[in-house]
Structures are given as structure tokens and as C-alpha cells.
Amino acid sequence: MEAKSKKPFSPKGGKKLTQKGKDSIGAKLGGKPGGKKPFKPYNNTERKGRPWKGGDGDKKQQKFAFSKAGNGPQKRKLPHFKGKNEEDGGEGPVAKRTKKGEFKPKSKELSKEDLKKNRQQRKKDLKNNRQQAERKDMKNCDSDLKKKLMKELHDLIRGKIKQMAFAHDSVRVLQCFIQFGSHEQRQETFEELKDDVIGLCKSQYGRHVVKKLLMYGNKELVAAVMQTFKGHVKSMLRHAAASSIIEYAYNDKAVLAQRLMLTEELYGNTFTICKDMALRRKELLEVLSPPLLEYLHDNAATMVTDKATSVTVSDILASACGDLQPAMTAVAQLANQELLPGGISGQLHMAEHPAGHLVLKWLIEQDMTLAEAGKEERFGRILVDTVGTDNLKSWIKVNRGAMVLCSLLNSCDKSVAAEVKTALESIKSELSSMSNNKGAEILLENLNK
Template sequence: MEKKKSRSIANSGKIKMQKKLVKSSDKKKKTLKKESMSVKDNIFKEKSLKFAEMDFEDIVAAEGDGEEQMEAKEMKESKRMKKEKPEKGTKRKSTEDPDKPNILQMSKKQRKDVRKQVKTNYELAQKSKKMWEVLRQEKCTKEKRQEILNELRELVSGKVLELVYAHDSVRVIQCCLKFGDESLRSDMFNEVKDHILNMSKCKYAKFFVKQMLRYGTKEQRNHIMSSFHGSVCKMVRHKEASEVIEMAYNNHANLKQRSALLEEFYGPSFAVFKKEGVESLNDIIEAEPEKKRQITEHMAKTLTSMVDKTVIKHTMIHKVLYDFFVHARPQLRSEMIESIREVVVQILHTHDGARVAMQCVWHGTAKDRKVIMKSFKTYVSKICREEYGHWVMLALLDSVDDTKLLSKIVLNEMMKCVGELCDNQYGRKVLLYLLCHRQQLHFHPHIITLLKKGDENATSKKDLNTRRQEVLEAVSKPLLKHVQSHARELVRNKQTCLLVTAIFQNAVGDKKLAMEAICNLASEDLVAIDRDSTNSLDKMHIVEHPAGHIVLKKLIQQDKETQNSDFSEMLVEKVGTEKIATWSTINRGAFILVCLLDCGSDSVKTNIKEAMTPMMKVLQKADFKGAQVLEDRLK
């Protein structure tokens, strides 16, 4: 027991000693912090005194120096201040010039003005900007504008190159190019024509090059295009220069100049030596087929390094990619698909980009197609509504064997925005392709020929008809439901009326509710309207409407093709014999009755003849063609 007590006393003593040591170390740390803070305050005061005594030129130079140089200068100045430390009780003599304003007392805007004044061409820029403010206004008269342009011409002569590199003065030069005559543009262009490439890479000077492409002469444009030779690949990667060369390629280059720009992607020799008569990669390969392998390998190496969202968006890259896919061997093509499959969604909005995306869909593996489809998430509606993007969607519908995955990623999102697709001409093409595939009634032969190129791809194994049937089953129910809920809008629209007939003809499943929605519109009373009045089409009965009567005729004719009179019988039942008889008083209504007599079942024909018995005298007096044809059918 005594041993235990002695041990506990010893342990308690150690604990007390440790606490004392911790307290003493904390006190030392606090004192050290106070000392370091006082030293920092002294250094800050010395720096502020030194900063107040500096000239404006020194301040501007100091702001332009790097961090390391500034630190070195501050260290030297602090050492000098310590050596010249005044004696106790005496004040430091101020070396500050009383005529100079104190920089520490200035606002941020005032300090900014001081920095500008030190720069070269400050007065010239200020004067030219005041003139530019008047020149750029729409209310400025031609005489006043010409007078200002003459003054600016004399003012900036010989200094154009210096002015185009500043964000404010380059606007003055741009305005001169826009409103000036050809001689003014030529004088300005001659001053800077040897610096076009460097100007294209500058954030502000690039606008001068763009304006010269827009307003310059043919010779000046040719000079700009030739300035790019040998640097195209570097310019495409450059943030600022890529805008200039993209504009030049799309808007101002002719076929020969475009070919010259694209040749630099084929190899180093093509960047230096330009051949006459070459308009495309096909011409080069036909003339020198032994270089095909070398060219495609160099293109693969160059393009792989450009797979970036900011670079691959350029149409020039899309054209080079398409040429590569056309001529590359399968192994290189597969490697390129793997590298660009995640950014395909960025390029399919252009003509060449869409064809590249189609090549990726056709020749990519199942994994490649899955990655491409996943990248389309939240963009399906936008892609379907694009002029060229919808081609890629049609290629997907033809190629993907895993229809469940296709339905989950693409078709479900597509069906959520059926209304948007119905209102768009390209969106309707996608819906019609789901329903009718490649019927020439809905698709141009050029599009059909383009899509047939992917039928023999090595990846797709499933039968085309089987795949189409599985896709059709996935979209039929949402399409029929959309017709049921939006029957009036769809039937009265010339653009969507054929889509409605295609849905009834090809969709699988129960169509009864959708048919009832159409028949309910037909059962409304036929009221005569003034055709010259506004919104007369909105008030027209479906039988009289230019698009509505086509839908009724097509649906009745489908009964004959399918040997099933479901729609005809439902139409006669919903409308009733009394209302159907009134249709004979208008030309289009009479033709619908003729269609019912030609295509309907025996019961439908009997009901029509019974309804028209009391209207025979009216038909004999009518002078329109439909009444005469109907009268002949009833006889």
C-alpha cells in the first residue's frame, strides 16, 4: 500500500511539472507573436513612407514588376531605412515634393489615370476616342463623318500598329475601317501587313484582322490568307487566333484557299509546298497513292492532340476529321473513334461534323456507341431539332442492337418532348423515321442514300426489321397518347397532319382512344364561316379545313388497306347520319363522303346512302365538283 501511495505522489508531481512547462511555453509563444507583429508593423510603416515618397513613374514601374523583383526592392529599401534610422527625439525629414499629389490619398480610379498617363500615345488615344464617340453614332451625318475620318487619318498615320494592341484605341481603328473608303483601309493595312500573324494572336489586335477580312479588297484578303500558311495547326490551338482562322475559313476563303489551309494537317511538306490544282485530299491521294498511309498517320497524330472542347468545335477540324474517316484504315479509325467518342456531341451540329458522328456510330464498338449515347443525355431534343444533328439520331436508330439501352437513354428522353419535335421540321423527320423508316414520301433520296452507307457496318448484328419493330414498340404508346391529348392542334396543322396519319398507320397497340379524339372533332356542328375574316382557319370545321380533311381521307383509306373498317365505322357512329348529310353542302365534305363509299364497310355504305337520300335535290343543284362525284357514287 505504501509503495502504491509513493507511486501516485510521484506521478502527480510529474503531471504538475508538465503543466508548468506547457504554461511557460505558451507564454513564450505569445511574447514571440507580439514581437513578430510589432516588427511587421514597423516594416509596413517603412514601406508606406517609402511608397509615398516615390514618383508616379516609379509607382507605375513597380506595379509592372514581378513579385520577386518587388520583394528584392523592398528588402533593399528596408535595410537602407534601418541604417538611416534617426536618433531618439528627432523626426525624420520628409523628402516629399509638396507639388506632387500623395498617391496614398488617391482613389483607385485616380491611380488608374496616373498609370495611363505614363504610357505612350496616351494623349493620342484620348483625342482619337473623343472623335470616335461622334463617328460611331448613327445620327452622325455623312459630311461630319467624312470630316472626322480625315482628321483621324492624319492623327493615327504611322501609329496604327501601336494603337491596335490596346483595348480602347483598337475600337477607333475598327471604326475607321468600317466607315472609311478604300484608300484609308489600304493605308492602314500597309502599315501592319507584315504583322498579321502576331496580330491574330492578340486579344485586341485580332479585331483589326477580322475587319480587314470583312471590308478589305480581294488582294488584301489573299495576303491575310497567305500569312497563315505554315502556322494553321498552331493557330487552331490558340485561343485568340482560332477565331480569326475559323472566320477566314468559313466566310471568306474560296475553294483553293480552304484546301491550302487544310493541307497543313496532311504533313509538314504540304505546309511548305503548295501544289496547283489540288482542291481536296482525294486529289492528293489520286495523284500520289503511295502517300496515303503516311498522310493518314500524320492526321491521326495531329487530330488526337486536338481532342479538346475548345479546339474540336471548329468546322475546319470537322472537315479534316471527315477526310480522315473516309481514307483511314480500320485500325486507325477505331483508335480515333475511341479518342473522340466523348466529344461527338460537340461536333454534330455542322455538315461535316454530323457525318463524322455518323461514322463513329456506324464503325464504333458497342462500348463506343454506349458512350456516345450517354453524352447525348439532356441534349436529345436539341439534336433531333438540328439540321444536321438529326442525321446522327437516324444513324443511331439504324445501328444500335441494344434497343433496351437505346430506349432508356435516348427514346425515353425523346418521348418526353414529343410536342417540341412535332413543331420542328427536323424533329418530325426523326419521328417519321421511327414510324415509316425510309419511305420516299417523307425522306429525300439523298438522305436515304446517306443512311444506307451504314447498313453494312461490321458491329451491328441484329436484323434490321427486328430492330425497327422493337424501337416501334417503345415509342408507339407515347405517340398515340400525344395524338389523343393534342388532336386539334395536330390535325389542323399542315406540317403535322402527315405525322398523324403515319402514327395511325404504323404504331402498334390500341388506337381506339386516339381515333375517338379525331372523331370527336368531326362530330362538331358544321357552321359556315367568312373565309376572308382573320383566324378563319382556326374556326373551320375539320371536314372543311385544308389539313383536317386530308387526315380524315387518309385514315379512311387506311381502313381499306388494312381490311379493317374501325375508323370509318367509329366516324359514322360518332358524327351521326344527320350531321354527315350536312357535309355534302361543301366540296371537301362531299369528297370525304365519296371516300367513305369507296373504302368503308357495307354497314358504312348503307348508313351514308340513307343519310344522303333527303339531300339528293340539294346535290343536283350544287355547282361544285365534289357534289357531282358524290351524286354519281350514290346512283
């Protein structure tokens, strides 16, 4: 079977097919071959004159030019906004740059002479102070001369100690004065610096003054210096200079109570939210003392003869605030009767009672504590005035009564001891005949002193 030949394709109507488009050199396909496009120079004036392109009157956004010399785009120039004065047509005020030394020229001129005088006076004082300190270090300086030099140096620095403590050149003189001065001079130095101790501890040069006070001060001065640290320990431990002072005070100078005081801030906020222990105790005693003294006055017989509550009698009278005489008189009134060995109807005399005679001894010996606390009441005097010397003589019949009389002979009130001794001198022969009474023997030894 023979293959039929394909007929060539021809468009309808006999029209020739022409290719549309352009070749690589810009000539139309199927047309005349085009030549090179003639060069036409670029004219800016023609572009500006074209109405369809953006010119001077056009407000379209323009692109920013790039410079060939730079690596990237240049900074955009911000549009200039006219100020209020420029809009009005006037020129605005121009800020004048102040020159160095133009601030407060009058005050400097006025105080220039005063500053010069002060500098000269400080130099003169520092020179005198250094001379005094250097003379102290001489080999032929004996103790008398050293005291004289320290006294002269004290007169020179009095009133200027705070200023010297913070200065790098005069602080060494102050350290020398603290080291070789007397306790009174150190105490006076501390009194002048006590409000600035924390600042001195944080100072590069002043901390040495505080360390010298701790190093050469007596117990009272060391305790006073440490008391100024209270409430500032946490901040001082975080400071490079002050932490060394806390370390020296804690390790080398502080006793147990002072160490507890220094570390109490490190255990929480108890120190900041609670009152001081001494203040809390004082306030509590002021509230509790009146009802306690009233209860002791009304129930003295029950409390004195009971072994459990007899211990609290001396504690109440030792710590209570206010008038102690009514309660003391109520206790002494229980012993205001003649002592009969074995008691009356089975009821023992207070001086013979196992708990009662201890209460009498404790209260007599407690007069020393009351005197140190500044209280005027003395149980020994109240007991002698209430019971009387005649009834006191009958106490020698029992061992416990004789021991109470020994406490009266050793009372801190000399008038009480003398009065009791005079009353017992008349029965010394009776005491000598009591061979089976150990308390009478001890009482006789106290009478013979």
C-alpha cells in the first residue's frame, strides 16, 4: 500500500504567513534587514521640557541619586523645617556655647583669698602635727616627754579630728595619736568621730583610724565602737574596705555577746521588724510589774511557804519596776513574831520553814543587786525595822534562823549589819554554850570578825 504524500499547509484565502516579532538586532522578522541604530546623545533639556514627564512642577516622589565614588547610598538629607521665628520672617536666637570658667566667676573671685588662707593654715597645722609625731619617735623620747608631746598634739588637733580622719596626708598623725595617747584622749577622739564611724570604715584612709581604736582601746571603748556597727553589718560586709574592719572586730576583739550582736542581722529580718531586746524587756516590765507586786502583797504567806512559788518572790522583787516597799513589808511581816522551835500548832516560823528561811536569805543578799540597779529599797532594813532586834535574838535557837542572822551580819547596808551585831553581842555567851547547833557556831565566827 503506497503512502500518500502530505499536502503542504496553506492559510485560507491564499495569504502568506509572516512571522511577528523582532530578531536580536531589532529588525522585524520577515521584513527588511535593519542596520545599527544611530547614536543619539542624551539631552537633559529635552527631558525637562516634556510635559508628560515629571519636571519642576511635578510633585511625584523622586529617586535619590547614588554616587559612583561611594560604596553605597549616601545619607538622606532631611527636609528643613522652618521655625516659628523663621516663618515670621525673623531670625531665631542662636544658642551660645559657654566657655570653661564662665560659671560663677564672682563667687570664685570672692572666695579665692579665703581658700588660699585656709590652704596655708591647713598646711601649717599639718606641718606642726607631723613634727609632734616625729619627735615622739625619737630614740631619746622618754615616757614623760611622750605624754607632753601627746598633750600638745591633742591641743593642735582638737576640733579637727573628723577632717583629719578622711584626709590621706593627716590620717597617719591621727593614727599615731590614738596609738600613743592615753585612754582619756582616745575616748575624746571617739566622741568626736562616733557619728561618722560607718563612713570611716568605708573610707580608704579612715578605716585605719577605726582599726586603731579597736586595737588600742580599752574594753569600754571597743564595746562602744562595735555598738556603732549595729544595723550596718550587712552593708559593711558587702564593702571592700569596711568588710576588713568587721572581720578584725569579730575575730580578734569581740566577746561572745558582741559576736552574736554582729551576726544577728544575717539570720533574717528579725532585727529590722522587732524591737531591741532590752527595750522590749523594759516595756513588758512596766506593764506587768504593778499587778505582780499587788499579787505578792495580797498572797505573801501562800507564796513564801510554797516551795514552787517561793523562788518567784525574789525574782519579782529583783526585776519589778515601781514601788517595792509594800510587797517587801508584807513578806517581812510574816516573820514578825517570836520563834519557838517546832512552831505553834504545827505551823513553823518563817525563819524555821524550809522554804521561808531561803526567801529571807535571798532577799537580804539581793540588796546588793538593787543597789547596783539604783533602787532605794533594802529588804534588810525593812526586816530589822519590822521584826525588831528582840525577836531577832530568838532566831538563834534553830539552825536555819542562825543562818538568816549571818546574812544580816554580811548585809551590804552597813547600818543594818552594825545594828544586828550590837544586838547579838549581848547573847554571845549563850551562843558559845550551843554546842549542837552548827548555825550558832557560824554566827559566832561572824560576830568575832
